[in-house]
Amino acid sequence: MGKNYSTSRAYYEEAQQYIPGGVNSPVRAFKAVGHDPVFIARGEGAYLYDVDGNQYIDYVGSWGPLILGHRHPQVEEALRKTLEIGTSFGAPTLLETEMAKLIREIVPSIEMVRMVNSGTEATMSALRLARAYTGRDKIVKFAGCYHGHADPLLVKAGSGVLTLGIPSSPGVPNSIAQNTITAQFNDLAGMEAIFRAEGNNIAAVIVEPVPGNMGVVSPEPGFLEGLRKITKQYGALLIFDEVMTGFRVALGGAQALYNIDPDLTCLGKIIGGGLPVGAYGGKAEIMKMIAPTGPVYQAGTLSGNPLAMAAGLATLRVINTPGFYEELEKKAAFLAEGLADAAKEAGAKVYFTRVGSMLCCFFTEEKVRDFTSASTADTEAFGKFFRSMLEQGVYLAPSQFEALFVSSAHSMADLEKTIAASRIAFRAAIK
Ligand SMILES: Cc1ncc(COP(=O)(O)O)c(C=O)c1O
Ligand SMILES: N[C@H](C=O)CCC(=O)O
Secondary structure, three states: OOOOOHHHHHHHHHHHHHOHHHOOOHHHHOHHHOOOOOOEEEEEEOEEEEOOOOEEEEOOHHHOOOOOOEOOHHHHHHHHHHHOOOOOOOOOOHHHHHHHHHHHHHOOOOOEEEEEOOHHHHHHHHHHHHHHHHOOOEEEEEOOOOOOOOHHHOOOOOOHHHHOOOOOOOOOOHHHHOOEEEEOOOOHHHHHHHHHHHHHHEEEEEEOOOOOOOOOOOOOOOHHHHHHHHHHHHOOEEEEEOOOOOOOOOOOHHHHHOOOOOOEEEEEHHHHOOOOOEEEEEOHHHHOOEOOOOOEOOOOOOOOOHHHHHHHHHHHHHHOOOOHHHHHHHHHHHHHHHHHHHHHHHOOOOEEEEEOOEEEEEOOOOOOOOHHHHOOOOHHHHHHHHHHHHHOOEEOOOOOOOOEEOOOOOOHHHHHHHHHHHHHHHHHHOO
């Protein structure tokens, strides 16, 4: 007998009358997987519980922030303490300096940092700063990379827009889109050609160093190094969008993993410990151009919010302990190998990618290295796989083009249960 989703269904019906599509972010609507969204009642450790009482092993982790799982005791304690002093002051607190100091200690390329409220704000503000610093207008982004929903970045984007087939959204003026040049990830020759043609007009290259919004894609050896070299050569800035990879693929993010020194870095997700947050930072010489030290304006009523700072700091302190990433790596590798074996056993043609605790299972025989190869994935097969996993109590991101996140809250038993479920789900996917 199938799971009962009747309460979720009723809540979804009602929500659609008041909220566009019934959701406050499009990917939550499960549009690409042939299922209605489940409404969540609560989370605990590695688990989600829906309003019908179904339990799921959660691999979405609120789209990446919950590297410690739900309701980690140290994060809860920090939030409780902060609630006692108030929720927002619109004035500086010591928590903000503590956050900035800790970020700089862990990510040395970030000499100064400005807190904002979302990843979208972080990338949007970093671009404005890069344009002001270089005095140039054009930016380069990669097809399938998602940097939030600011106008200049909604061009051939990933995540929900890719899932819904609207990667270049209506509403973005041509005058803005034409300053965005799109390149292919892992194609250094293509990047060189772009710079030969437009190099002196390019303010910045913005990249997800490990793209996680067209599924997960690994940078090939030399690619990120090549971006660093070419941007330096032409006086453009290199912006690493580490909203997803920051504190995820390694403590110091992708820049530590691949030993690259970007000019600016965007952060979000994990640094808010599950509360709304974003940040952008980098070389002091560039960051000092931001108001009030410089003329580049950027502000925020709730920026540096004490609750977000407290939850983020508590999270960073837990993950900044010896052995944390080694343990996470072991779990993620175990899960990836188990899923790959299960797919093979079932005869499913899939291509697996994994960088640290970010994983993806593409339903394609092609090696996935960019947007074009990611797009060969059979999204129908993914939908069948997703529905079977959900039915068996495993909550995956409802799109082929999103990442699966392992957290420290996942036990080996959770991972084994997931692998066992996938044996059935891979068979269902190829029917
Ligand atoms: C790499 C990346 N950049 C930027 C964003 C935008 O962040 P937010 O959703 O907090 O605006 C996201 C996620 O949405 C992301 O994955
Ligand atoms: N892939 C997106 C962010 O990483 C998913 C979050 C969202 O857009 O709701």
